[in-house]
Amino acid sequence: MAGLHKMFGEYAAVRHVDLTVAAGSFHGLVGPNGAGKTTVLSMAVGLLRPDGGQALVFGVDVWKDPLRARQLMGVLPDGLALPERLTGRELLTYVGRLRGLDAGTVTARVDELLAVMELDGDVERTLVVDYSTGMRKKIGLATALLHGPKLLVLDEPFEAVDPVSAATLKRLLVRFVAAGGSVLLSSHVMALVEQLCDTVAVMAKGRVVAAGPLDDVRGGRSLEETFVDLVGVEIGGGEGLSWLVS
Numbered sequence: 539m540a541g542l543h544k545m546f547g548e549y550a551a552v553r554h555v556d557l558t559v560a561a562g563s564f565h566g567l568v569g570p571n572g573a574g575k576t577t578v579l580s581m582a583v584g585l586l587r588p589d590g591g592q593a594l595v596f597g598v599d600v601w602k603d604p605l606r607a608r609q610l611m612g613v614l615p616d617g618l619a620l621p622e623r624l625t626g627r628e629l630l631t632y633v634g635r636l637r638g639l640d641a642g643t644v645t646a647r648v649d650e651l652l653a654v655m656e657l658d659g660d661v662e663r664t665l666v667v668d669y670s671t672g673m674r675k676k677i678g679l680a681t682a683l684l685h686g687p688k689l690l691v692l693d694e695p696f697e698a699v700d701p702v703s704a705a706t707l708k709r710l711l712v713r714f715v716a717a718g719g720s721v722l723l724s725s726h727v728m729a730l731v732e733q734l735c736d737t738v739a740v741m742a743k744g745r746v747v748a749a750g751p752l753d754d755v756r757g758g759r760s761l762e763e764t765f766v767d768l769v770g771v772e773i774g775g776g777e778g779l780s781w782l783v784s
């Protein structure tokens with residue numbers, strides 16, 4: 539992405555952001571609440587029209603050639619709206635056919651994805667409307683993977699996912715990158731980004747304030763310490779709320 543810019547009224551939510559995810563890299567995007575991560579990712583994948591700048595996926599302009607760009611990308615947006623009154627299998631089958639995969643391929647991939655995401659067995663009778671938040675993340679990730687994309691763009695993929703499922707998702711993403719895929723994910727969890735990502739960008743107030751290989755950005759410290767320095771916030775400050783306990 540180059541020079542991506544977005545105004546909401548008078549407020550510049552994203553200010554001329556440049557970000558490159560190298561092929562085969564696992565790229566983390568971190569930043570405090572309201573930094574502009576979701577806005578950047580939404581513009582990068584074609585869900586929110588930028589006021590300026592360009593988003594390219596392997597050279598394909600997301601806004602000029604959306605169909606080709608979508609073939610190359612798998613997207614897990616924040617607050618994904620899924621067709622609710624379907625089971626996970628029905629949803630994946632529907633998405634697979636929409637994406638032009640033949641019936642045999644869809645069935646085989648849906649079987650595999652439901653098993654990997656542990657959404658098979660008894661859970662198969664549950665409608666998506668009755669899924670927990672973590673289960674919705676998992677089925678959302680499965681829909682993102684279904685067509686075999688080269689790049690995954692994931693907004694907070696681990697939010698509300700239990701530790702066991704998170705470990706499964708991590709293994710899956712590491713495998714995806716090892717097989718040549720690229721991942722761009724946003725997260726609030728520094729430990730997770732340090733564990734998974736080789737490259738990281740830190741956003742604050744709509745700008746990228748640091749970016750590069752993980753070790754360069756954290757410079758011998760933990761990512762959390764670097765993050766606090768860069769965005770100028772105190773973690774766990776004791777001020778205020780004196781009424782909370784007496």
Ligand SMILES: Nc1ncnc2c1ncn2[C@@H]1O[C@H](COP(=O)(O)OP(=O)(O)OP(=O)(O)O)[C@@H](O)[C@H]1O
Nearest residue numbers: 546547551569570571572573574575576577578726
């Ligand atoms: N549709 C919108 N209309 C108006 N303002 C918006 C809209 N979407 C986002 N914003 C504002 O833009 C800023 C960036 O929001 P964004 O959701 O991109 O941040 P974020 O880094 O993803 O935050 P979080 O970590 O809390 O998810 C915030 O100040 C938010 O209030």
